[in-house]
Amino acid sequence: MRDATDRGHFLRQIVADDVANGRHVRIVTRFPPEPNGYLHIGHCKSICLNFGLASEFGGVTNLRMDDTNPLKEDEEYVEGIAEDVAWLGFSWAGSFHASDYFEQMYLWAEHLVVAGHAYVCHQTEEEMRAGRGTVTVHGTSSPFRNRPASESLDLLRRMRAGEFPDGAATLRARADMASPNMKMRDPPLYRIRHARHHRTGDTWCVYPMYDYAHPLSDAIEGVTHSVCTLEFENNRELYDWVIAHCPVPHKPRQYEFARLSLQSTMMSKRRLLNLVQEGLVTGWDDPRMPTIAGLRRRGVRANALREFAERVGVARAANLVSMDLLDTAIREDLEPFARRGLAVLRPLPIEVVNWPENEVQAFETPWGPEGFDNGSRTIPFGRQVFIEREDFQAEPEEGFRRLAPGRTVRLRHAFVITCTDVLYDEAGNVSGLRATADLSSRGAPAKASATLHWVCAARAVRLQTRLFERLFSVDRPDAEPDFRTVLNPKSRTDIEAWAEPALLSLAPGDHVQLERLGFFFCDPTDSRTGAPVLNRVTTLRDSFPKSVVRAPPPPASAPIVAVKAKAPDPLAQPWLDRGVGDEEGRVLAHDPNLAALFEEAFATFADAQSLGAFLVHHARSALKDGVLLNTHRVGTIAKRLAQNVINGRGADVLLRSEGDVDADIDALNLRIITDEGALWAFVLASFAAFPDKEAALRSGKTGLQGFFVGDVMKRSDGRAHAATVSRLMIQLISR
Ligand code: ATP
Numbered sequence: 001m002r003d004a005t006d007r008g009h010f011l012r013q014i015v016a017d018d019v020a021n022g023r024h025v026r027i028v029t030r031f032p033p034e035p036n037g038y039l040h041i042g043h044c045k046s047i048c049l050n051f052g053l054a055s056e057f058g059g060v061t062n063l064r065m066d067d068t069n070p071l072k073e074d075e076e077y078v079e080g081i082a083e084d085v086a087w088l089g090f091s092w093a094g095s096f097h098a099s100d101y102f103e104q105m106y107l108w109a110e111h112l113v114v115a116g117h118a119y120v121c122h123q124t125e126e127e128m129r130a131g132r133g134t135v136t137v138h139g140t141s142s143p144f145r146n147r148p149a150s151e152s153l154d155l156l157r158r159m160r161a162g163e164f165p166d167g168a169a170t171l172r173a174r175a176d177m178a179s180p181n182m183k184m185r186d187p188p189l190y191r192i193r194h195a196r197h198h199r200t201g202d203t204w205c206v207y208p209m210y211d212y213a214h215p216l217s218d219a220i221e222g223v224t225h226s227v228c229t230l231e232f233e234n235n236r237e238l239y240d241w242v243i244a245h246c247p248v249p250h251k252p253r254q255y256e257f258a259r260l261s262l263q264s265t266m267m268s269k270r271r272l273l274n275l276v277q278e279g280l281v282t283g284w285d286d287p288r289m290p291t292i293a294g295l296r297r298r299g300v301r302a303n304a305l306r307e308f309a310e311r312v313g314v315a316r317a318a319n320l321v322s323m324d325l326l327d328t329a330i331r332e333d334l335e336p337f338a339r340r341g342l343a344v345l346r347p348l349p350i351e352v353v354n355w356p357e358n359e360v361q362a363f364e365t366p367w368g369p370e371g372f373d374n375g376s377r378t379i380p381f382g383r384q385v386f387i388e389r390e391d392f393q394a395e396p397e398e399g400f401r402r403l404a405p406g407r408t409v410r411l412r413h414a415f416v417i418t419c420t421d422v423l424y425d426e427a428g429n430v431s432g433l434r435a436t437a438d439l440s441s442r443g444a445p446a447k448a449s450a451t452l453h454w455v456c457a458a459r460a461v462r463l464q465t466r467l468f469e470r471l472f473s474v475d476r477p478d479a480e481p482d483f484r485t486v487l488n489p490k491s492r493t494d495i496e497a498w499a500e501p502a503l504l505s506l507a508p509g510d511h512v513q514l515e516r517l518g519f520f521f522c523d524p525t526d527s528r529t530g531a532p533v534l535n536r537v538t539t540l541r542d543s544f545p546k547s548v549v550r551a552p553p554p555p556a557s558a559p560i561v562a563v564k565a566k567a568p569d570p571l572a573q574p575w576l577d578r579g580v581g582d583e584e585g586r587v588l589a590h591d592p593n594l595a596a597l598f599e600e601a602f603a604t605f606a607d608a609q610s611l612g613a614f615l616v617h618h619a620r621s622a623l624k625d626g627v628l629l630n631t632h633r634v635g636t637i638a639k640r641l642a643q644n645v646i647n648g649r650g651a652d653v654l655l656r657s658e659g660d661v662d663a664d665i666d667a668l669n670l671r672i673i674t675d676e677g678a679l680w681a682f683v684l685a686s687f688a689a690f691p692d693k694e695a696a697l698r699s700g701k702t703g704l705q706g707f708f709v710g711d712v713m714k715r716s717d718g719r720a721h722a723a724t725v726s727r728l729m730i731q732l733i734s735r
């Protein structure tokens, strides 16, 4: 085997130098997934790299859930991630969550404010984006940039206390509005999100941004080398800024490497989640998925994935890795130990005319592979056998070496046979063959043009198999406007095969090579005792039809650049120029129906940003559900949402109702409650329900305000006006 491993890659060199120079007593790395989905094979590369680097130099690696966005994260994913990392064969020194450090991070935020390095800003997202300038134009400072530190500190505390609704304020770094690096132009460090977090519950309503939370988490854990993918290269300056301006106990450093992109699949958890949620695959562990769970279910072993990661190597140049590289690693892993068995997918019957009728003999045969003791089984042989339909050609084309009229082939582990007759059905298709067997040829050398797999028709058992091909029919599905349009319709074929009877003894989790068909894995979930379901892990060579792959191979000199999740989309630019948000612009650019709706509704509500957001986040799903939308109503609903008359849930209800919007708002009880009397009642009810917490709040535990605001939101079905609730609550407890 070619040694394609990249032992001397640049990161290993950096760590080796740091160790040699005594820069660190102990190497500490971390693997920091966001628990918003299951891990994929790209993560596998990062896991192998982080754990591999540390263990090679006697260090340790932490597993850290980067759980700073309460809206997307889930405990299910946390467990799935830990399971996958352990299954890959790595043990972490500590298992942490970024949310473990929320309190510390918040204290450092106050520190930044006091030191004049951060301020509370009330610009909207849109204003901030506009103020950030462009690559060629300096940013414009926020009007709040120079407010006194004491004022910012007070506001930050009130943000934490839940006094402001989402989006009303952010904490921004006071970095450098003229920096050539756009990331340094006073980036947000904290934002308000009145959302329940899967671990911290309702304790917080301000959440740190990735660029703030990540370096601090690294610093708290004493991480020495914080390794991430290249799209964070521009964030490094901010990473260093945060480390330099907070009184941290350790000074970690960030290094980047190229993320793994694999041919004909996608690596974005967000898009993989789309596949799962839209039912385009059977789940995160669908064997066609590039997830660790999917690959495991398919029958790939951890050893093959680690080997694959090693061979892919570590570099800073992005490229698209061929699926063959993965298939090769899988084959090489299974080859030395997987048993061999015989099964036929599409049978063509042969009558062996010199074999007695009704006689079946059984041949004791080792399971193999050669040199590996897997015990043995008996293979029955009778007068009727099945071979694979495609192993016979009545008029053999050039280069076809298998069975044809008059030809002699070997039946694996049995005799050589010579085809004497071809039988046809009424439609003129080959329906069977006759052959004679050389009964002295079993186990003896004999001249044959090929060796075929076969089964004894009288004793064959049925075996469920699942054959997988690539999930997508192009090399880079994530470069398509919509990856759904390039799903490979033949990515899974279920075939009930005819098999030698011994294969019924396969147990869930067993591997077997069905000779000439590929390596198979006995599905751990769907198999039953005596009824195995076999997933094809990989064929024995690359036999995927080449015609399936549409994109031409890249020229050797120009590696395909990995597609970043946030690559600019030129089609979206006109939308962005009109003031529509990034994400929304991207959607509108590729959805003509939605774009048309935008133009019509714009006549009613000419706020491009709010209208775009409304269409993408609310109207789109209504359209998908087949709701007929009246454009004037759409504009009005978007306007009422922007005016805070209704909330998002109310908007969804209205989209599906029919009358006059304003009349419906009241008829359906959707109006956001701003009436103080009504809100008082909610606040008092909430206090009455949690007397201990109320007492704690009154005695100064201001963090509980967020909890109570959240509780009032629940009680009011999300209709309470959060900022007013906060204000009333403060009035109440300060009396
Ligand atoms: P995705 O876009 O799939 O959600 P992500 O980068 O947002 O990926 P995280 O959970 O934040 O996912 O990633 C955890 C770690 O894995 C990060 O350090 C990230 O750089 C790394 N990683 C993610 N995708 C890849 C990849 N394709 N190749 C190598 N490393 C990756």
Ligand code: MG
Pocket: 034
């Ligand atoms: Mg992510």
